[in-house]
Amino acid sequence: MRRIRTYADLQGPDRSGLGRQVEAQNERVARRLEGIRTVLAVTSGKGGVGKSLVAATLASALVRRGLSGGLLDADLNGPSAPAFLGLSRPTLEVTDDGVVPPSDALGLRVMSTDLLMDERAPLRWREPRTGGHLWRSLLERGVFREFLSDVVWGRLDVLVVDLPPGPHRLAELNELAPDRTRVLGVTIPSSASRTAVERSLRLAVEGGLVLLGLVENMAGYVCPACGEVGPLHPGEAGESIARALGTPLLGRVPFDAEAAACAERGDMEGLLSSGAGREIGRLAGVVAERLGL
């Protein structure tokens, strides 16, 4: 049988250099993140735990404490950060350095697919009609990468990344920014949430990510009449996961109708003043301290 020379045998250049192009993309991410002290990934193993609102409110509370902050809404298909922050859809300036992110009233810099689409438009890609499962995750990983590398984040103390449910984007973040990513898990008290969130966080730890701690959201209900916190969900998932993973439970945030109303109308100032908002403000202090900010 004749021997055909291998790729390595050929000394001529690989003009496509596909591997080199991918490396260059990752280097762009690394260069951009040089200006960011900490990437704080807010994650859970399931949807419906209020993670996005916790992430947006926490990012705002960190900025209110005088830190420079950004919020990357990595839930490409279900973006919500701009609405919570009362951001309209401004025209985004594109410079040689990248896309300049809009800032909210507090100075929090934000990027989200919501800023790129019309209000009611679904996220849809230009693609052949069949085989979407083959490349859609690659494409969305690429968009996430561009949100990290191509946004002019500037120098930040913390970039909060609101991750969609599921482990994939967290794993991607670990590949792109392994040395400066810290993970904040969000759960609700129920046992169903405990199972899903613990699994997800365990996977993150096994992947080498550093857990900063855990937040239990919807931990009780703020009575709108008297302000007292009563029971809402049964269970104690926060304590249980924290014990199992050896990570601290950093905060317990009650469900608060006033906070929900503020989120609905994009009033982050009002939200931060609500009962739930004050608890997230306290959480921001703990998070900043643990991050050394």
Next chain:
Amino acid sequence: MKFLCIECDEQMQFGERQLPGDGTLAAVFGCPECGREMAMLTNPMETQLVSSLGIKIGGREVPEQPFELVRGSLEGGREGAFADASAPGSVRWSDAAVERLGVVPSFVRGMVKRIYTDYARERAIREITPEIMDRARTDLGLEGM
């Protein structure tokens, strides 16, 4: 990715790239020894798979633009979402080229203009015409731009 002319045992060299507009891609390689040419043809799924990585078969001709992947891939992006700074340099646009650029959705128009301008500047082309746009589109692998 490298191609070998088995008969000559020589590495083939990249010649050109063509995008006929149906989602397929052709990349032509030639043997420097015997002159034989071959074309690598990808079907729409293969083309999409590569472009989803944000990479170019045949290599990059001009630098990657900010948000190139999302702007090139998002269907029905918001009109007026971006305001692109003008590309530096003194490349002129013919009236016909400006008219043709005008039909590109505004979501990507500014980026496409910068890509064509970079392409022209790097080749010392002083005026961008529809013919230059066609050539750039092929050379750069700008499917749908």
